[in-house]
Amino acid sequence: MDTTIEQPGDGTARRILLVEDDRELGPLLLRLFRGAGYAADLAADGQAGLHLGLTRRYGVLVIDRGLPAIEGLDLLARLRRRGVGTPALLLTALGTVGDRVAGLDGGAEDYMVKPFEVDELLARVRALMRRPAGARTALPLGAAEFDLVSREVHGDDGAVTRLSGREADLLRMLAETPDRVFTRAEIVRRVFPDAAAEALVDTYVHYLRRKLGAGAVHTVRGAGYRLGAL
CATH class of the missing domain: 1.10.10.10 (Winged helix-like DNA-binding domain superfamily/Winged helix DNA-binding domain)
Incomplete structure (x- = not known):
């Protein structure tokens, strides 16, 4: 289980959990989020993502679908069943209409297909940050x-x-x-x-x-x- 952990920055609303197993893309996105002023944790498989998602509070979850240990949709479903309502964005190479519908019906608030534009990804994260979990239950x-x-x-x-x-x-x-x-x-x-x-x-x-x-x-x-x- 490979997990890179950033210590808390300015609170839950500025924290991102990134679950991405690609050894190049994961660290690249981690640097991107840090450069944009977010504190971030990187989990390289679904099991690590589940552990962090259940034990730490985040403003946004960014989850790849094709993860080892626990697949991305299954990971999100497990978090939702345990009461984690943090807004989630699925980031994946699976881009058919059926894939997007499955992701959104599976509990994600947003869905982006790889390859993607960095500016759009950051814009979508900002939009999700404005939808804090727990504001109304x-x-x-x-x-x-x-x-x-x-x-x-x-x-x-x-x-x-x-x-x-x-x-x-x-x-x-x-x-x-x-x-x-x-x-x-x-x-x-x-x-x-x-x-x-x-x-x-x-x-x-x-x-x-x-x-x-x-x-x-x-x-x-x-x-x-x-x-x-x-």
């Missing part, structure tokens, strides 16, 4: 509650419903402003920016209704969608 859904970290909806009858990453993103957007109607175009911009297909909105609304009940998302004819009643 749950949202009310009538008598139910939506856990933002575990992506689970807890019913007043004790039932627990697990959502995918995209389902959770859509429900969160609706639940944060429950009286607002969102157009399909707005939902695409905020939940499906990599796909830019309004048909996905209807698909994921269907998924939420199937899991949470037909009334979970209300259709406002000619306008869009808003949170319904669970």
